[in-house]
Amino acid sequence: MFAPNPEPARLSRVEFIALLAMLFATVAFSIDSMLPALPEIGRALSPENPNQAQLVLTSFVFGMGLGTFFTGPLSDSFGRKKVIVLGAVLYIVASAVALFTQGLEVLLLARVVQGLGAAAPRIVGLAIVRDLYSGRDMARIMSFAMMIFTLVPAVAPLLGAGVIALVGWRGIFGSFILFSIFATGWLAWRQPESLPLQSRRPFQLSRIWAAVGEMLSHQTVRLSVMTQTLCFATLFMSISLIHPIFDDVFDRADSFPFWFAFVALASGSASLLNATLVMRLGMRRMVTLAIAAQLFLSVSMSLIWFQFGADGLGDMMFYVFVAWVTSVFFNAGLTLGNLNAITLEPLGHIAGTAASVSGGLATVISAAIAAPVGLSFNGTPLPLTLGVSISMGLALWVMLSMQRFDTSGEVAAE
Numbered sequence: 001m002f003a004p005n006p007e008p009a010r011l012s013r014v015e016f017i018a019l020l021a022m023l024f025a026t027v028a029f030s031i032d033s034m035l036p037a038l039p040e041i042g043r044a045l046s047p048e049n050p051n052q053a054q055l056v057l058t059s060f061v062f063g064m065g066l067g068t069f070f071t072g073p074l075s076d077s078f079g080r081k082k083v084i085v086l087g088a089v090l091y092i093v094a095s096a097v098a099l100f101t102q103g104l105e106v107l108l109l110a111r112v113v114q115g116l117g118a119a120a121p122r123i124v125g126l127a128i129v130r131d132l133y134s135g136r137d138m139a140r141i142m143s144f145a146m147m148i149f150t151l152v153p154a155v156a157p158l159l160g161a162g163v164i165a166l167v168g169w170r171g172i173f174g175s176f177i178l179f180s181i182f183a184t185g186w187l188a189w190r191q192p193e194s195l196p197l198q199s200r201r202p203f204q205l206s207r208i209w210a211a212v213g214e215m216l217s218h219q220t221v222r223l224s225v226m227t228q229t230l231c232f233a234t235l236f237m238s239i240s241l242i243h244p245i246f247d248d249v250f251d252r253a254d255s256f257p258f259w260f261a262f263v264a265l266a267s268g269s270a271s272l273l274n275a276t277l278v279m280r281l282g283m284r285r286m287v288t289l290a291i292a293a294q295l296f297l298s299v300s301m302s303l304i305w306f307q308f309g310a311d312g313l314g315d316m317m318f319y320v321f322v323a324w325v326t327s328v329f330f331n332a333g334l335t336l337g338n339l340n341a342i343t344l345e346p347l348g349h350i351a352g353t354a355a356s357v358s359g360g361l362a363t364v365i366s367a368a369i370a371a372p373v374g375l376s377f378n379g380t381p382l383p384l385t386l387g388v389s390i391s392m393g394l395a396l397w398v399m400l401s402m403q404r405f406d407t408s409g410e411v412a413a414e
Contacts, residue, residue, distance in 0.1 A: 063115025087120025
C-alpha cells in the first residue's frame with residue numbers, strides 16, 4: 001500500500017542548490033547583462049532619443065511584476081515544473097522576437113513578455129524549496145543558493161560585454177535562449193515534481209482577489225508593501241541609470257563591467273550584516289535605520305554634486321559616486337528581505353498567494369516609478385540621486401507611521 005501523502009523526491013543538496021541558484025539567476029542575468037548593450041540599442045533602434053533604451057530594463061521588470069501575481073497560484077494548481085516550463089517557453093519565444101526585431105516598440109513588448117516568463121523560476125523556485133524543506137533546513141538551502149546567486153550580477157555585465165564584442169548586442173538575446181534551455185532542461189530532467197496531485201488546489205481568480213482584500217485590510221501590510229515598493233524603485237532607478245552615468249558623466253564605459261562587479265560583490269555582504277543585526281534590532285527598526293541612513297547619504301550626494309559638479313573634485317567625484325551607488329544596492333540587502341517578512345507576518349494562512357500579490361504590486365509600481373526617473377537623465381547623476389532621496393524620504397515617513405501604528409496597541413510590536 002502506498003502512503004496517502006508520499007514524501008516528494010529530492011535531489012542531492014549540492015545539485016538542488018546549484019539548480020535553484022540557476023533558476024533564480026534568470027532574472028538577474030536578464031537585467032544586468034543588458035547594461036553594456038544600452039548605448040548600442042539606443043543608437044540602433046532609437047537614434048533620435050537614445051535614452052529610451054533604458055526602457056529595455058524597466059519593461060522587463062514590469063512584465064516580471066505582472067507575472068508574479070499569477071505564477072504562484074498557477075503552480076499551486078498545475079504543479080511546479082509545468083509552470084516553470086511554460087514560463088520558459090514564453091521567455092524563449094520573447095527572446096527570439098527581441099533577437100530579430102528592428103523596432104524599439106516591438107523590443108519593449110518582447111521584454112515585457114520575457115519578464116512574464118521569468119517570473120516563473122523566480123516565484124515557483126521558492127515554492128519548490130518550501131515543498132521540500134522547512135525551518136532551518138529551508139533557511140540553510142536559501143542562504144547557500146543566494147550566496148551563489150550574488151555572483152550573477154557581478155559577472156553578468158562582463159558576459160554581456162563579451163557577447164557584444166563577439167556577435168553584437170543582439171547576441172545577448174541568443175544567450176538568454178541558451179541559458180533558459182539549459183536551466184529548464186536541467187529542471188525537467190533531474191528535479192521530480194515537488195507538489196503531489198493531492199496537494200494541489202484549483203486556480204481561482206477569486207482567491208487572488210480575496211488575498212488582495214485581506215492584505216489591504218491590514219494597515220501594517222499596506223505600509224510594508226508601500227515601503228517595499230519605494231525600496232524596489234531606488235534599486236531599479238540605479239540599475240537603469242548606472243551605465244549612462246559611467247559612460248556620459250565619467251567616460252568609463254569600458255571599465256563599467258568591472259566596477260559593476262565590485263558594486264555587486266560589495267553590496268552582496270549586506271545580507272550577512274542583516275542576519276547579524278536583525279536579531280538585535282528587529283525587522284522594523286532595522287529597515288527604518290537603513291532607510292534613514294540611505295536618505296542621509298543620497299541627500300549628501302546630491303549636495304556634493306550641486307557644489308562641485310563632475311570636475312570640482314577631479315577623479316575623486318567618480319569614487320564618491322561609486323561608494324554612493326554601492327550603498328544603494330547595499331541598502332536593498334538590508335531592507336527587502338525584512339519587508340517581505342513583515343508583510344507575511346499576519347498572512348501565514350495565505351502565504352503563497354500573499355507573496356505573489358505583494359511581490360507583484362511592489363514590482364509593477366516600482367517599475368512605473370523608476371521609468372520616468374531613467375528617462376529624465378540629463379548628463380548628470382542628479383536625476384538618480386534626487387529620485388533616490390525622494391523615495392527614501394517617503395519610505396522613512398511610511399516606516400515611522402508603521403512604528404507609531406505598531407506601538408498604539410493595535411498590532412503587537414516586535
